[in-house]
Amino acid sequence: MTAQRLAVLHAIADSPHIAADAITEAARAHLGTISRQAVYDALGVLVDKGIVRKIEPAGSPARFETRVGDNHHHLICRSCSQVVDVDCATGDTPCLTPDNDADFVIDEAEVVYWGLCPACR
Amino acid sequence: MTAQRLAVLHAIADSPHIAADAITEAARAHLGTISRQAVYDALGVLVDKGIVRKIEPAGSPARFETRVGDNHHHLICRSCSQVVDVDCATGDTPCLTPDNDADFVIDEAEVVYWGLCPACR
């Protein structure tokens, strides 16, 4: 656990669904300076350890959040890319068993709701 | 409907879930030459008209398919990025109504199953 990693983790905890770019800025506010590589490296470690979750919505940079392990989903605004957490509507692991799994070993079902947020319509 | 657009459409129809890159190659095989921009333009028009669907899996370039309007979902291999169609398991529009919609106007629920394909495990 290095200072850089902690700064990255705090940046994410402070503002969920933050993008890598903004994480770098926030971390710099804490540390004074940090390289982009260190941020990506820290993110890689944190994601790897399951401490943060990475989401990659189509058409916008990757975002990170500390809320993990509770199988929630996301609601994304098509206009401003704002992301909102949504609890799973149908129990713990919704739709995790498709009709035909094509012999895949499935480990996650990701649900994304697309729409317009109150501010954008 | 120009020759370029038809070539792009055929490329997609021939191999579903094809990436833009591969579409360009396939179209060149038909036409001899086509610019990258023309491919992107044709894709934009086709997607706009609802003739093809664009999917953008995290960590791989956008892919396109001609199967539209039947609300099916995708199964993606984490290792080789292979994409397989999956029919919707729970009726026509599964989970399209999350518990808490945060006042968004939702127009689409996208479901992606992540796992490993038979060849990759």
Add this chain to the structure above:
DNA sequence: ACAAGATCTTGACAGAGTCCAGAATCAGCG
């Protein structure tokens, strides 16, 4: 045939992320 408008080509550009080599830091050990 011709003007108007759409479409295609070429080339430069931008955003996000990754790779790499070297410097700095840290933990363990003699």
Add this chain to the structure above:
DNA sequence: CGCTGATTCTGGACTCTGTCAAGATCTTGT
């Protein structure tokens, strides 16, 4: 305390997708 090896950080170059812009070319109605 000083050495050694292993991580980690830095800075910069680079790749990959995709987009923008300007000019050339084709289509189409009249």
